[in-house]
Amino acid sequence: MKNKEIPSPRGRYLKKLRLEKARILIARIAILAAFFGLWELLASTKVIDDFITSSPSRIIKTLGSLAGADIARHVGITVLECVCGFLIATAAGTLIAVALWRFDALRRVLEPYIVVLNALPKIALGPLIIIWVGAGYSAIITMTVLICIIVTVISVLSGFTDCDGGKILLMRSMGANRLQILTKLVLPRSVPNLISVLKINVGLSWVGVIMGEYLVSSAGLGYLIIYGGQVFKLDLVMASTAVLCCLAALMYACVALLERFFTRFY
Amino acid sequence: MAILEMQNISLTYQTRGGETDALKDVSLSVKSGEFIALIGPSGCGKTTVLSLVAGLIRPTAGRVTVEGKEVVGPSPRVGYMLQRDQLFEWRTIEKNVMLGLEVQKNVTRESRAYALGLVEKYGLKDFLKSLPKELSGGMRQRAALIRTLAFRPEILLLDEPFSALDYQTRLAVCDDVHGIIRAENKTALLVTHDISEAISTADRVAVLSARPARVKNIYGISLPGTPLQRRENPGFSKWFDIIWKDVSV
Numbered sequence: 001m002k003n004k005e006i007p008s009p010r011g012r013y014l015k016k017l018r019l020e021k022a023r024i025l026i027a028r029i030a031i032l033a034a035f036f037g038l039w040e041l042l043a044s045t046k047v048i049d050d051f052i053t054s055s056p057s058r059i060i061k062t063l064g065s066l067a068g069a070d071i072a073r074h075v076g077i078t079v080l081e082c083v084c085g086f087l088i089a090t091a092a093g094t095l096i097a098v099a100l101w102r103f104d105a106l107r108r109v110l111e112p113y114i115v116v117l118n119a120l121p122k123i124a125l126g127p128l129i130i131i132w133v134g135a136g137y138s139a140i141i142t143m144t145v146l147i148c149i150i151v152t153v154i155s156v157l158s159g160f161t162d163c164d165g166g167k168i169l170l171m172r173s174m175g176a177n178r179l180q181i182l183t184k185l186v187l188p189r190s191v192p193n194l195i196s197v198l199k200i201n202v203g204l205s206w207v208g209v210i211m212g213e214y215l216v217s218s219a220g221l222g223y224l225i226i227y228g229g230q231v232f233k234l235d236l237v238m239a240s241t242a243v244l245c246c247l248a249a250l251m252y253a254c255v256a257l258l259e260r261f262f263t264r265f266y
Numbered sequence: 267m268a269i270l271e272m273q274n275i276s277l278t279y280q281t282r283g284g285e286t287d288a289l290k291d292v293s294l295s296v297k298s299g300e301f302i303a304l305i306g307p308s309g310c311g312k313t314t315v316l317s318l319v320a321g322l323i324r325p326t327a328g329r330v331t332v333e334g335k336e337v338v339g340p341s342p343r344v345g346y347m348l349q350r351d352q353l354f355e356w357r358t359i360e361k362n363v364m365l366g367l368e369v370q371k372n373v374t375r376e377s378r379a380y381a382l383g384l385v386e387k388y389g390l391k392d393f394l395k396s397l398p399k400e401l402s403g404g405m406r407q408r409a410a411l412i413r414t415l416a417f418r419p420e421i422l423l424l425d426e427p428f429s430a431l432d433y434q435t436r437l438a439v440c441d442d443v444h445g446i447i448r449a450e451n452k453t454a455l456l457v458t459h460d461i462s463e464a465i466s467t468a469d470r471v472a473v474l475s476a477r478p479a480r481v482k483n484i485y486g487i488s489l490p491g492t493p494l495q496r497r498e499n500p501g502f503s504k505w506f507d508i509i510w511k512d513v514s515v
Contacts, residue, residue, distance in 0.1 A: 166348050173320045173346035174417070175339070176369040184369065188356050265356040265397060 054238040062239040075243060078209060078220040081137055082251070085144025086205040090198060092145070093152025100153070101160040101186070102178060118154060122146045122208075126215045135216040143215070144208030148201045155200065159193030160186050192266050195259045202251050206244070221247075269453050270296040270319065270421055275328030276478075277314060287478035288314045289325070294472060294481060296453060298420075301444075303456045303464035305513060306474030312457040314479075316423045319455065320346045332421060342370050345419035350430045351410035353398040359385070359409050360394040366417040381416035388412060388446060403431050404439045411443055415450060422447060424456040428463065440467065441493045461513065465505045466493035473512045483512055 007015070036056045042048045043055035050058060063071065100107040125146060129139050163186050171181050213222025221240045228236030277289040288311040296302050304312050317323045318330050321339045330337040332344060345366070353362050363381050367373045385391055390409055398406055407427065414422060427443065428436045444467050447454050458464050464471045465487055473482045487505060489496045496502060 164352075166350060166352050167354070169322070170346065170348055170352045171369065172322055173340050173344070173423075174366045174369045175342065180369055184365070185354070188354070191356070 052234060054235045058235045059239045059242055062235040063243075066236075066239070071243075074220055074224055074240075075247070077137075078213065078222065078244075079247060081140045081144065081212070081220065082205050082209040082247075085141045085148065085208055086201055086251075088141065089145040089148030089152055089205065090201055093149045093197075094156050094194070096149075096153045097156035097160060098182065100157055102182070107157070114150065114153065118150045123211055123215075126211075130216050139216050140209060140212030140220075143212035144205050147208035147211070148204045151200060151204065152197055155197045156190070156194065159190045159197075163189055191262050195255065195262060198255045198258070199252070202248070202255055206248050206251075210244070267298060268295040269298040269333055270294075270455070271329075271331045272315075272318075273329045273331070275318060275325040275330060277311070277318065277323070278326045289318075290478035290480050292328075292474075292479065292481055294484075296421075296455065298453055299451055301447065301454045301456070301467055301469045303458060303468035303471045304474060305458060305461060305464045305471055305509065306479060307476050307513065308459055310474050310477050311479040312459075312474060313425055315474075316346065316425050316455065316457055319421070320344055320423055342366070342372070342417045343419055344421045344423060345414035345417065346423045347410060347414050347425065347427045349426045351398070351406040351427075353406055353410060353413075355398055358395050358397060359390060359401070362398065362409060363413045363416050365413055370417055372417065377417075380418070381412070384412045384415055403435050404442065407431070407439045408442060408446070411446055415446075415452070420453060422452050422454045424454060426458055426460075427456075429458075429460075437494065437497075444493050461506055461509050462497065462502075463493075465489070465502060465509065466496040471509060473509060485509060 039053070040056045043050035043053060043058075100110065122143065126143065129142050129146075133139050133142050167185055167189075168181060171185055176184070209220075210222040210225070213220045214226055217223040217226075221244050224240040225237050228234065228240065272292055272294045275289060275292050276287070279286040279288055292315065294302070304315060306312055314323070318325055319332070319337065321337045321341060321344065324338070332341070337344075353359075354365070357365070360382075363385055364373065364378070367377050367381060382394075385394060388408055390405065390412065393401055393405065393409075398409070401409065410427075424443075428440050431439055440463060456464070456467060466489075468487055471485045471487060473485070474480070475482045485505070485508065489499050489501055489505070491499070
């Protein structure tokens with residue numbers, strides 16, 4: 001109780017930190033509330049045309065009417081495509097990066113091709129993908145993988161190659177072979193870099209999935225958005241976009257959780 | 267008997283720009299248990315000598331032998347300590363210490379007990395489960411030394427191992443590492459550009475010339491005691507003067 005009357009410098013400092021954190025959180029929520037509040041207000045007073053802009057209440061109503069099996073099915077399909085694309089691209093990209101790290105001649109030969117593939121807008125391959133792998137989930141997943149994989153290879157490889165020369169020298173002086181240098185030094189040292197690649201891929205894989213669904217799909221959030229636009233049901237477009245925002249945030253949070261686990265060591 | 271012998275070794279680097287003579291006709295013989303310091307102007311190829319002994323590179327001419335056998339590649343008979351401690355941040359001290367044994371596929375109950383025995387003997391037992399970032403600079407250097415000693419090399423190569431530390435820590439860590447190497451009765455080859463460090467640690471100091479490096483002179487340092495005691499010895503400044511002049515010209 002005495003503490004409360006005369007706060008110690010430490011106590012004051014901690015209190016200040018807590019207050020600061022709370023202020024930031026409140027500001028964040030306030031922005032969100034103001035955005036939706038203003039939107040709703042303008043729509044309900046007919047300042048803006050809610051047929052074109054939709055409104056928070058109409059979004060909720062749309063979601064309500066879609067609720068149950070239907071929305072769950074669309075969300076499920078999109079999430080599945082996204083997670084598949086994300087995992088395949090990350091795994092395959094990392095494996096390719098390992099191969100390029102191991103065989104330096106291969107890396108030097110392939111470098112210009114990788115640069116060109118990176119610059120190429122993958123959406124241009126859309127028609128080819130549909131013809132080659134068929135119009136369905138596989139086309140959407142292929143699109144997602146193509147969009148993520150080149151960036152994955154480039155970022156993971158650059159993480160590998162900037163590995164501390166001194167540590168490699170140490171390993172070699174102990175008699176380590178290339179595989180041991182990879183598994184005991186290069187890979188574990190790259191974990192923070194791998195996590196930042198995962199973060200980039202969370203964003204890119206959503207780009208890939210939605211683009212894939214725009215091209216070819218009969219279900220999924222991208223499909224709902226396209227369909228909503230075509231039949232001028234902008235409530236549906238907005239509602240799907242809102243769900244998409246939440247899903248992307250959720251996936252990012254998963255990666256952030258993974259990062260929290262690993263940063264203990266680095 | 268000489269445990270380490272360098273016979274007329276020369277090394278020429280090939281680069282796009284041309285050939286560089288790094289070492290020319292370097293000969294040096296090191297007795298078992300001896301502490302040798304290599305000193306010379308910066309960029310003269312001191313580190314190259316260590317790389318040759320470690321088996322990381324081969325000489326263009328001449329032979330390096332350890333216990334009579336020619337060095338053709340890295341071997342557990344030689345332990346290399348680099349600038350900075352090079353501890354792996356994601357490994358606990360225990361796992362860092364076991365790194366060499368792991369790489370050499372020699373983790374046995376006996377080798378493990380030996381390594382952990384060193385950890386205990388040199389006061390790092392409480393830090394076994396700690397990560398390197400939780401240790402002070404001196405403690406980290408000690409852990410790096412134990413990591414090298416864990417696979418029982420006969421010869422330790424030290425490449426300016428204290429250069430990343432601040433002056434105060436440096437004196438203490440130098441004393442510490444020197445003491446441990448003496449206690450474990452290892453042969454050591456120290457590369458440094460710090461003349462005081464060379465005189466305070468070594469039995470003999472070899473002065474290398476500018477590139478291409480050759481051994482100019484070898485001085486037998488007859489000072490008793492630990493590095494710190496040697497630094498206080500009146501004879502210290504005499505040696506410093508002689509070697510400083512030799513390095514400078």
